[in-house]
Amino acid sequence: MKSAIIASTSTIHGSGYLDYLLDTLKQHYSGIEDIIFVPYARPSGISHDDYTAIAAKAFAKIDIKVVGLHEFNNPIEAIKKAKGIFTGGGNTFVLVNQLYKNKILEPLKDAIDNGTPYLGTSAGSNICGLTMNTTNDMPIVYPPSFKTLGIVPFNINPHYLDPIKGSTHMGETRETRIKEFHKFNTQPVIGIREGSWIEVKNKSITLRGLLDARIFTHDKPPYEIETNTSLAFLK
Amino acid sequence: MKSAIIASTSTIHGSGYLDYLLDTLKQHYSGIEDIIFVPYARPSGISHDDYTAIAAKAFAKIDIKVVGLHEFNNPIEAIKKAKGIFTGGGNTFVLVNQLYKNKILEPLKDAIDNGTPYLGTSAGSNICGLTMNTTNDMPIVYPPSFKTLGIVPFNINPHYLDPIKGSTHMGETRETRIKEFHKFNTQPVIGIREGSWIEVKNKSITLRGLLDARIFTHDKPPYEIETNTSLAFLK
Numbered sequence: 001m002k003s004a005i006i007a008s009t010s011t012i013h014g015s016g017y018l019d020y021l022l023d024t025l026k027q028h029y030s031g032i033e034d035i036i037f038v039p040y041a042r043p044s045g046i047s048h049d050d051y052t053a054i055a056a057k058a059f060a061k062i063d064i065k066v067v068g069l070h071e072f073n074n075p076i077e078a079i080k081k082a083k084g085i086f087t088g089g090g091n092t093f094v095l096v097n098q099l100y101k102n103k104i105l106e107p108l109k110d111a112i113d114n115g116t117p118y119l120g121t122s123a124g125s126n127i128c129g130l131t132m133n134t135t136n137d138m139p140i141v142y143p144p145s146f147k148t149l150g151i152v153p154f155n156i157n158p159h160y161l162d163p164i165k166g167s168t169h170m171g172e173t174r175e176t177r178i179k180e181f182h183k184f185n186t187q188p189v190i191g192i193r194e195g196s197w198i199e200v201k202n203k204s205i206t207l208r209g210l211l212d213a214r215i216f217t218h219d220k221p222p223y224e225i226e227t228n229t230s231l232a233f234l235k
Numbered sequence: 236m237k238s239a240i241i242a243s244t245s246t247i248h249g250s251g252y253l254d255y256l257l258d259t260l261k262q263h264y265s266g267i268e269d270i271i272f273v274p275y276a277r278p279s280g281i282s283h284d285d286y287t288a289i290a291a292k293a294f295a296k297i298d299i300k301v302v303g304l305h306e307f308n309n310p311i312e313a314i315k316k317a318k319g320i321f322t323g324g325g326n327t328f329v330l331v332n333q334l335y336k337n338k339i340l341e342p343l344k345d346a347i348d349n350g351t352p353y354l355g356t357s358a359g360s361n362i363c364g365l366t367m368n369t370t371n372d373m374p375i376v377y378p379p380s381f382k383t384l385g386i387v388p389f390n391i392n393p394h395y396l397d398p399i400k401g402s403t404h405m406g407e408t409r410e411t412r413i414k415e416f417h418k419f420n421t422q423p424v425i426g427i428r429e430g431s432w433i434e435v436k437n438k439s440i441t442l443r444g445l446l447d448a449r450i451f452t453h454d455k456p457p458y459e460i461e462t463n464t465s466l467a468f469l470k
Contacts, residue, residue: 013403044411045418091415093374133375138412139328140368141419146377159406164399168248170429171394176279177373180326183280184376194405 003028003117004151006128007197008158008209010089010121018058018121020195024208026062028117029084034065036082038108040098041090041123055088069104079107082116089122089158092135096127097143109149118151122158125198129156134181134189136174152198152205153187153235160191160214175214175222182218188234189216198231205231238263238352239386241363242432243393243444245324245356253293253356255430259443261297263352264319269300271317273343275333276325276358290323304339314342317351324357324393327370331362332378344384353386357393360427364391369416369424371409387433387440388422388470395426395449410449410457417453423469424451433466440466 005021005028012020029035039051052068059066066086072078079085085108087095099105112118120128126135128151132143136159163173172180178189192198196209207213212224215234225231240256240263247255264270274286287303294301301321307313314320320343322330334340347353355363361370363386367378371394398408407415413424427433431444442448447459450469460466 009405011405013405042415042418043407045415094415094419133377134373136373136406138369138371138407138416139374139381140412140416142368142381146374159404161404161406169394169396170244170246170248171371171396172278172373177375180277180280180329181373181375183277184329 001115001202002113002200003115003202004112004128004200005119005197006125006152006156006200007119007121008125008160008192009194012195016058017054021197022058022062025059025119028119029062029064032064032084032117034067035059035084035086036069036078037066038069038085038087038095038104038124040069041088041092041095043088043090051088051090055086075102075104076107079104079111082111084117085111086119087121087124087127089124091140092123092126092132092137093139093141093143095123096132096146096148097141099127100144105149109151112149112151125158125192126156128152129154130187131155131185133185134178151200152231154231155181155187155189156198157189157191160193175216178216178222182216186218188218190214190231190234191216196227205234207231236350236437237348237435238350238437239347239363239435240354240432241360241387241391241435242354242356243360243395243427244429247430251293252289256432257293257297260294260354263354264297264299267299267319267352269302270294270319270321271304271313272301273304273320273322273330273339273359275304276323276327276330278323278325286323286325290321310337310339311342314339314346317346319352320346321354322356322359322362324359326375327358327361327367327372328374328376328378330358331367331381331383332376334362335379340384344386347384347386360393360433361391363387364389365422366390366420368420369413386435387466389466390416390422390424391433392424392426395428410451413451413457417451421453423453425449425466425469426451431462440469442466
């Protein structure tokens, strides 16, 4: 049974890495002793080893061992055999570029479709949408394509940020950016705020966490939906 | 003689479109009656016609006529024959995609190198750097390449934004993003704040406007430079 957690962020303000999700992850990876961590997004450009150590430290709290995908000679086989998978955040362009280079996208999609429990945070969540066209990241490398996994039939905007009242900055708000996206694309976008996640359980897709999320479609004004709402309508 | 103005923004908070630059533009385009406007970046997805009308209204104040590049059957010839050129802001991915599709990059670079006075704002400034890898924009379309004009031998980050003190948002600051860029690229980046511009006069490159700018290089910590400083050292 397909089972994925697609989280806005790894960390909420004032708490440690993955802390707010640990109870959920204990259930999500129940019975699993070790998972594979995809460290490709390299936040602040840290090394694959250093990033894997951060993930390992958090998962040790729920007695799960973490092995970095970069440690395998054959990462495709590693993904196929993984008991659980976690893709961490960082830069989505760097992540997607590396997934294409290592030919991991197809096996990763197959593994998730076949029921390997998956966790994505931030960039690791972005890749669960149809494309990475709604990432917030800076395009510091040029990936071969913006097409991503399509675990859900829409696009994701993690770290969704409401307009800052009274700001004098002339750069676009997040909402303006997503509206521009819809001048060129038709798939819906969900803006998930830090602390929210999308839970995929077989064919059901549900908003979880404490916060509302914002829905953007190409043909009507954006609107809010409450947590625990089914997202089955969104396609 | 090469003559370009590469501005952080078209508009500063509390004033009209291009207002803060009009005196400078009067000199920049001195003796020129009509310029070509490149409306490809389509801010908020507005049409080429609507965007050209906005530029035309501003330039009417200094008695310069504006014609949209989209109005020409042969845009390559139009760029070659232009007396002055202005590329407006919007989405850098949309702009660069359209420049590649219409094969405008090469003729545009030639025109600027040969002395056609150029103004870029925001996305229209981003393309004056070596690549568009340091844009702030959302990647809503996939351009054939991130390589841009290289009018200056470094990269540009327009609308440069200092970290917001006390923010609880976990998304990356602008500085973090540019630092990540330097894990994968070596060219310097200049972060120009809203109200600043880079003046290119033949071989001299100078920071102009009222504000300092921030310099990022791949091998040392970022630092500030004062307005009216030569940027000749930056390569």
